[in-house]
Amino acid sequence: MKVSELKETCEKRVGNFKSYANLSTDEVNNLEKEIGHQFPEDYREFLKTYGCVESGSEEILGYGGPKHLDMLEERKILLQNSLINFQENLCPISRDGFGNYDCLRISNGAADVVWWVHDGNGCIHKIIASSFSAWLDEFCEQAMQ
Template sequence: MSNIQKAFKIIERNIDEADFVGAVPIEVINNCQSDLNLKFPKSYIEFLSNYGLGDIFGEEIYGLGVEEVGIPHVKWITLELRKDVNLPNHLVPIYNTGYDNEYYCLDCSKISDSEDDNAPVISFISADESEQEYELIEKDFGTFLYKLLKEAME
């Protein structure tokens, strides 16, 4: 079983603790990818297709399925950070750590198609570009979500 499937099991077993908007149509996901001029990794597309966006155990995951007027809308926050703090175009913020404007982002630079899951989760701190370290957090979105939920449950 993949890590994204394990994460979905945690969500389903703890649905009373969760607040997700629900499934997002693939057309909406494709439009967002087109508007951001990049491709999402497979595991993130699965998350959007099943849950859209929302939170569980107080952990908010950015996504799609609500009006595009602020957090947690992934297109809105991506465009805002591109404009305000020069977020590189291949990064997509999916989670705010709560510390010093630090976001965990999908690095979508190597994604070739919708079956590709080669997008590590890295940290981005909206600060001076010369100080940016881009620390690797997890190898993919599914692993990130699974570990985040596992830790949040403990």
């Protein structure tokens, strides 16, 4: 799914869609500097178009909206917790309510999406999508339920 199709798709399937901010290119660049990684182009587009999103009971973490949707703050909390192994190249994009996250796993400006599980000391359980755009398809399916 293209990032530009997210709003229309969620509204058709769920009936509601709320985005909170759209970031400028400079704001996205500053966010990348702060985390020390370049986002893949599709997540950059998401941040510039929507910032962060709620649709039905589903959320996509980003930047520029309410604190509970702030990827940067959530990431800082996870990185500071010495009891878990949250890797520095992970950026949480969604949570399941049980302490587990769907995360971008960033490497050289590209990223797949992994399911990070907090059990034990925290680990990547499995790859769930080859890209943020592919992950959006699954997000819309979950938002329908």
